[in-house]
Amino acid sequence: MKRVLTRVFAVDEDATSSATERELRRLANDLLDPDRPGDFNQAMMELGALVCTPNTPHCDRCALQAVCRAHATGTEEEYPVTPESDPIPHHDIAVGLVFSDDGDEVLIQRRPDEGLLGGLWEFPGGKQEDEESMEAACRREVREELGIEVTVEDPFYTLSHAYSHFKITLHAFRCRVAHGTPEAREGQPFQWIGLDELDDYAFPRANRRLIEELERRQTEPSLFDTPSGDDPA
Ligand code: SF4
Structure with a gap:
């Protein structure tokens, strides 16, 4: 009516x-x-x-x-006129794939049990801040979470992913430890694991796509420089 x-x-x-x-x-x-x-x-x-x-x-x-x-x-x-719905928030997320010196292992950490994606494992990273490059955001997030300085070697992969109330663009970089020893700065469990062990851990969907890309490049190294993908969902 x-x-x-x-x-x-x-x-x-x-x-x-x-x-x-x-x-x-x-x-x-x-x-x-x-x-x-x-x-x-x-x-x-x-x-x-x-x-x-x-x-x-x-x-x-x-x-x-x-x-x-x-x-x-x-x-x-x-008609009827309604207030414009708020645009879905979007965040750019920097992620560090921190490899061991021999390149066989990578650092992962576990999210807190409470909150979004609670208890799942992930690669370290977080939101880009204003006026910050993605590489700088990657170094800062790894430093804040694990207490180490990393060298950002090159972009690995960029992907889009949508959650129910926001969207992210995830920018993953290959990194090496420049100095320091990882420690749980935020109390979170972390560990080095072999690339062949990644399937043994529960990761959020966006991280899982990075793992799929890692696995794909291990078998198709010539495709290493294909750096982006959109969420099919
Ligand atoms: S918009 Fe069309 S259908 Fe609706 S009341 Fe007006 S004339 Fe009727």
Whole structure:
């Protein structure tokens, strides 16, 4: 009924506000047939459900077409007016694939049990800060989480991934330890593991895609420089 009224009267105020809802109730009361209020309400609801549909309303078979202001101006689908939905937040995430000197092992750490992706293993990393390059973000995050300085050798892979309330672009870099010994700066378990052991640990989906790429390049080393992918989901 709200959709029908905002279109017929071209109500261009936020239809979710209480002031507009009061105005719509007033309009509906003015139109109401006092002798058959039930039939009127039923007819309006059926009109909204079957004729004045959200997309592509069937104005050609609508009894209100002659008085409908939205139809007169061809703006039916602009009503009801609602506040623009917030854009989904997006974060750029730097990730360090920190390899051992012989290149056979990589550093992983376990997320806290509470919170998003709780208890899963991951490669160290985190959000890029303002005015920070992705490489600098990678070095900082590894330093903050594991207390080591790393040399960022080259970009490894970039991928997009969507969670329910935000999206990320994950930028992974191959790194080596420049100096220091890893320690759990945030109390998280961490360990060096062989590349052939990665499938034995539970990782979030985005990290799992990095592992798939690692495995692919181990078998197809000539493809090492293919540095990006989008989330198929
Ligand atoms: S004329 Fe079109 S927009 Fe207007 S009330 Fe009818 S179906 Fe809805």
